[in-house]
Amino acid sequence: MHKYANPARFNRLANAILPWSFGVMAIAFAYGLYQALVASPPDYQQGETVRIMYIHVPSAWMSLAVYMVLASASFVSLVWRHPLADIAAKASAPVGATFTALALFTGSLWGKPMWGTYWEWDARMTSVLILLFLYFGYMALWRSIDDQQKAAKAAAILAIVGVINVPIIKFSVEWWNTIHQPASVMRMGGPTIDGSMLIPLFTMFIAFHAYFITLLLWRMKAELNERKIQIMKENEVLGQ
């Protein structure tokens, strides 16, 4: 694993992966969005609004998946001191926060025609909202500490504490929800999804994952370049 701690080697690897992940992303988005927005049938109950699902469900999935990537990278950075793990964690945070915000936003747009309200203090929505706060805290901590290495470690500690808390928060929010709302508005375990909807949904899942990989590699490369520029500037000041 430490083989790729060398930025030049990482860059080569990233450059080898990027065309593929970008290509998969472009094809999957093109096919998936066409299928989702045009070709797939409207739902017999929800009508055309069901199309929000093709964006909403993958973003909700990614919001948690990216947090897991972030926490795993943080763990690797704390335990093995892998320098690229810090950069991976830092680079994935804004992407994950955006997925989370997108999940909340599309959920609220979907909620209006379905439940008659933009916002419902439903267990799932509430825990996703709290996840967004965790992302905000993580990014704020990175920004507040000037020394990049210290910032990386502090943020990694926070990410690991956060990941221990995610199930506790989920459990407590569900408990809270059952006390306050005996009749949930959500159709739990509703009708199973038909194949005509499953294929576009699955394609969108692939597209979102490819998008994340592409963006993560881009952001990591940008961060590495930024650090390189920083060091060059410092050397210039020192007259070396």
Next chain:
Amino acid sequence: MISALKTILSYELKLAWRQGSTGGMAVAFFLVTVALFPLGVGPEAKTLASIGGGVIWVAALLAALLSLERLIHSDLEDGFLDQLALSPWPLELVIFAKALGHWLVTGLPLVLATPLLGVMMQMQAHSIEVMFYSMLVGTPALSFIGSLGSGLTAMVKKGGLLIALLILPLYIPTLIFGVSAIDAASFNGDPVPHLMILAALSIGAVALTPFASAAAIRLALE
């Protein structure tokens, strides 16, 4: 080990006592914040009683949070933590003692003030009693999780807002179970299971957070 715990704890208590009691300030903040609610929502007894538990718990979270900013930062500034790090005592124990001190100085006065606030919020006697217990078993979690936020922001110049952003999401389970115990009592339910989960959260926080806080403080000391 025990002597170390005693030394740091007595230092914390003396400091709090001689500096004009942060605990007193936290309680005053607590009282003022809760008193704002009847002014904002209206004095109707029924409304106040139904929101009372939640309002008092949220005010307690904020009161605990305000006093946390200085918990580690001031000791870092005057070099006290550097000395402690040089001592043979593990930093985890030092943080444990400091968080315990924070609870004794800030958490406990808040707990003692809750019955008064319950009366002001027009709550029933039984709900007030349960609220007292829920604060008693729940506030240690606030101090110990808070010590983590305090450790993480120790190297930040103005950490007040940052600490709120880091810690408040982690306080949510404590808030939920604290309030649900009171709700159970006011609807003739059994508050004991809620209190037990709350106690479990506190015990978990007491057992685990000193390690994370100590790791954060080691960074600040480097």
